[in-house]
Amino acid sequence: MTNAWTDIKNTDLVVVMGGNAAEAHPCGFKWVTEAKARRGAKLIVVDPRFTRTASVADYYAPIRPGADIAFLMGVIRWCMENDKVQWEYVRNYTNAAFLVKDGFGWSEGMFNGYDEETRSYDMDDWEYQIGDDGFAMIDPTLQDPRCVWNLLREHVDVYTPEFVENVTGTPKDKFLTICEMIGECSAPDRVMTSVYALGWTQHSKGAQNIRGMAMLQLILGNIGMMGGGVNALRGHANIQGLTDLGLMSNLIPGYMNIPRDTEVDFETYIAGKANAPLRPNQISYWQNYPKFFVSFQKAMWGDAATAENDWAYDYLPKLDVPTYDILRMFDMMSKGEVNLYFCQGFNPFLSFPNRAKLLSALSKLKLLVVMDPLQTETAHFWQDHGIYNDVDMASIQTEVLELPTTCFAEDEGATVNSGRWLQWHWPGATAPGQAKPDTWIMSNIFLRVRELYRTEGGVFPDPIVNLNWEYEDPMEPSPEELAKEMNGRALRDVYDLADPEKLLVPAGEQVSTFAHLRDDGSTMAGCWIFSGSFTPEGNMMARRDNSDLGDTGTFLKWSFAWPLNRRILYNRASADMKGRPWDPERTLIEWNGEKWVGFDVPDTAPTAKPDEVMPFIMTHEGTGRLFSRKMMVDGPFPTHMEPFESPVENVLNRKMRGNPAARIFPGDLEQLGSSADFPFVATSYRLTEHFHYWTKHNKVNAALQPEFFVEISEELAADRGITKGGRVRVWSNRGEIWAKAVVTKRIKPMICDGKPVHVVGIPLHWGFMGAAKKGFGPNSLTPFVGDANIQTPEYKAFLVNIEPAAEEPVA
């Protein structure tokens, strides 16, 4: 989230698209209810299904799964056509005025420079024109045909309301009604918020869906505003913390990168992170990367990380591919290239696509270790459960170790919510049986492995034997010790860079801000963005003062929000070029002539002059990006792409399939189905009664939603002879499932590219373990392909067929 859950109460318009907040985030959804009840806010839902969120919405429109970009580009076009633009914001706070290189262009649904062989674009020209002064060239009048604004106008020109209707299936009148409701929020005193979740991410172009909304919010001037922003509703209680702490194969904590093998030494690596500002006076805060990186290396390897050995740069692994994401790992596993797999807090056998491939992959492992509080399907993948897991047990030789862990309610520590709040919590119960905290298990494994390296040596034992492990009980580092380590502390006295006499942090003391981190080895911090969470004053995450100064919803004394307890990112953009709030009713921060003051921690330097320093301090430009340069592999503007399995061709380019820049492995491509064999669009989703694959283990949840089902329209039911409550078989080119049929008016056929499109809704939550009736997950059907930028699997749009099935034989 750019903003926070509590901030949603400040909005005028909530757009739920690519999510189903009432269903999947019912507790957070209370803030939408607040905005509606207290401010008279309106709620729009755009979804293939009339969802529980739609049931309390002011306006609902259907959309074909996977057609969101066309919809969003259509809204942007409408806003540009109808002057629904926050002009002062767009001119100054976005890169609308920046001039783009001549080589950049777009035709027939593709950007220039596509190479079919490598499935990638030549991105060299996706960049600004650089002037003689070394800065990007701009045209503040927005007249230059090469400025971003005019390129965007040209880019969205195709997305007329008629085009949108034809591609998305959203009736034109409904689309236009929504455009008008959204357009009102271009006024400085009207604010819209976007809340989305996996409905936008789980596509082969998921990141571009979100880009589309981010661009729209910039055009409306809603980023940085109270009640505005682009707000990802995270699916697990601590999935935000997972990404913050770099639990991705290509990241280290605080959104820094694992080096690529091309970055052969520290110098090359850091040179690639130079991040010089592209406009005068701009902050370009990532210029501080070396301070955060060196402090991370010191946290990892302590005294072994020295200036002489480039802060132990060589200890870090070097990626030979962009990521070893889970799709890649399972693909390698299916080829027998993985021997041992540690599965911690994760149930991939139901969570990842193409279960048949997962089964084959897991069966090729020598050893699978599952650390989980529950008996997961992954740990029991080898067990025969009839049609629900039809395996030949004798043929599977994988050894499986289940290590029972504590669950969140038995642990102490912080979880990071969607609004970036690190909320400390305490155990509510004692763990059952032999369950142990994950840290205990990991420590015990590590200490044994380190001992082996010490005694037996190895190819490169240094990163293991030198790992910093200064905990009171090495077998079980305490949550407090780990939290302090992530916050960071001074290793030597740290002085003010502007005033060498001024001592900021004495040696040994916790830092209170990442501004005190240094690249000379005098500080350490495990995760720089968490600096300030555990200061000399104590554990800021454990604060529970719910007073709210100014009734802004910022709650600055409740827990800690990264970065620096800031509750609304880019909040500098809530004020104009003179530092006055766009909307006095929504005063968050303002310029008092000398510095920024207000109800939130200013997202700029405290004395940064409002007419000089632009609000987006993390970008090189100082502005938000309507044109995202080379940041994304599938284009600097979102362009309409069909899902890999689609009932219709891409009307922009009928030869194009899916996202042309997305990676798809050989074998998986061949397993894609066609609409001739699989005429219906399937989409998967969560239900309120359950949480992922956990709560089916709980009798109460299982009672409230006991059995796997799929949802279809009355029209499709009639067409296929399916009755309400009857049993059906659903199959894709990768597998088949059996389910009960819920026949509903909440799903209706749409007309796209001239033909009717039927949607089959497939909730997840069932498997073959637990208290609920045995069932299937949608992953028996889904394609093994992910988003081009971050590899999130395409779970929201794929093709299936459906037919009535005989009742399940009584065993």
Add this chain to the structure above:
Amino acid sequence: MKDTASGPTTAVSNPPVQPTEAYFDQGDITRISATRNVPQPDRELTKLAKLIDVSKCIGCKACQSACVEWNDTDPGVGENVGVYENPHDLTPDMFTLMRFSEWENPVTNELEWLIRKDGCMHCEDPGCLKACPAPGAIVQYSNGIVDFNHDNCIGCGYCVTGCPFNIPRISDTDHKSYKCTLCSDRVAVGQGPACAKACPTQAIVFGTKDDMKAHAEGRIEDLKSRGYENAGLYDPEGVGGTHVMYVLHHRDQPGLYANLPEEPRISPVVEGWKGVTKTAGLAVMGIAAAGAALHGLFARPNEVEEHDEVEADRLVDGRDPQDGGQV
């Protein structure tokens, strides 16, 4: 923070966490099934109500979950029969149930998914209590809560017949009748009902009936401003008003909400029976009432008239076995 909290007020925010004084008890009972001339308490409690704002409800079933947890019931893992209702009906182990209705509004041509939390309405004039032949099995407190005392319940199912909302359910296991208690045990110590506490959108709020009506007015105004011209409060007069009320977008058509009765009334049969039971009625069923937990319960003999006898026989003979009655 005070050491003790005062009695319940409008629980739109979190209820108090500190220990509270007992707020009401058996001394506040004003009506007792099959019992005449119940001595009236010295004090009269403020009328309470739970308000269910159907327009804020997202159908998440947190209320059902909280109800199961608080009352420690086990509704069991059933099956899907093509609908979202689970269990499929109220049961002796499920005192509240989200009912889902899909309705295409002929005026707007828009689909509406109307979700109503079903359960005991806690009628000011409770048909169940009037119909109940077992002395002390059903009581009403002066704050309006209608509660079942299972020690005295004989499982006859008259309460089911007497209820204009078809709420009580008879257990096959212990042959007692069950329904929502409005969490009388929680309310008695200053807490709101479990369902209201669990509701994430505050679609369920609890407090004095006057407060709830005032709160409803604001909600109705909001709904009218959003085009629901017929939004209104459901507090039906036919049963003297209820202590569970609904805010409905379509107050003119309560039947849209899974057949919520338009004008609920106690069955004329029950009314004709004057709300009095008699030993003869018990004899017909061959079951003796057991236990008199409540003060003054058997202090006065019940008077049975011939008319009552006839009506009692009609009730027993005409009883629908589906209602779970025990013979």
